Amino acid sequence: MTASPIKAILFDKDGTLLDYQRTWAPINRAAADLAASGDPALAAHLLSVGGMDPESGQTSSNSLLAAGNTDEIARAWIEAGARFSVGELTAALDTLFTAAVSDAVPVTNLVKLFRNLHERGFRLGIASSDSQAAIEGLVERLSLTPWIDFIAGYDSGYGVKPEPGMLLAFCEAMGVSPAQTAVVGDNPHDMNMAISGGAGLRVGVLTGTGTRDVLQPLCDVCLPGIQTLATDIFENIAASRT
Structure with a gap:
């Protein structure tokens, strides 16, 4: 020191x-579902792109979902197949993340x-x-x-x-x-x-x-x-x- x-x-x-796990695992799944417009295969792909294992829910250190900001997540997910503009998805994700503070642990x-x-x-x-x-x-x-x-x-x-x-x-x-x-x-x-x-x-x-x-x-x-x-x-x- x-x-x-x-x-x-x-x-x-x-x-x-x-x-992180207790707070963000369900939020990340909800965010991927939103970005995938309800397509479960795409949602799983977006989670993987973000650094979260769709099966276990574990998120890798320094990955997009662990360390990225909303704009970075939105851009990566759009590149991976989400059908939104960057502005639309960033705003939608920010709204979701802000509302999720009620479930923070x-x-x-x-x-x-x-x-x-x-x-x-x-x-x-x-x-x-x-x-x-x-x-x-x-x-x-x-x-x-x-x-x-x-x-x-x-x-x-x-x-x-x-x-x-x-x-x-x-x-x-x-x-x-x-x-x-x-x-x-x-x-x-x-x-x-x-x-x-x-x-x-x-x-x-x-x-x-x-x-x-x-x-x-x-x-x-x-x-x-x-x-x-x-x-x-x-x-x-x-x-x-x-």
């Missing part, structure tokens, strides 16, 4: 705050975790390849608004992962340097955003599609999940600042 004092933490959403008690980190003095943000509206809907639904200082989606104007724009925008908004910022995520896209943006600490978690073998070379520390962040990492950092 870096010796630089961490003052802010930027979280990925899906696979980090939310259990958190990996832990996020209110307790974020309140704990906030009380320790950390500024907190969420950066996702989902839309800003979907992130805002999730934050509201899970009662996280008092502790979230920043939200960035693929359509927020900061660029997309693994580019560093979301991280740099978070740092600017919080008045901290990238070296004072930790990035927490389940996917190489998250870690590569952190690397390209110069984040001071990269934390990989295993509640999404990324495996330890995939994440370990890219992160400073790899945890089973964010459940132990406050005690395993940030408690020590907070203590070192006092």
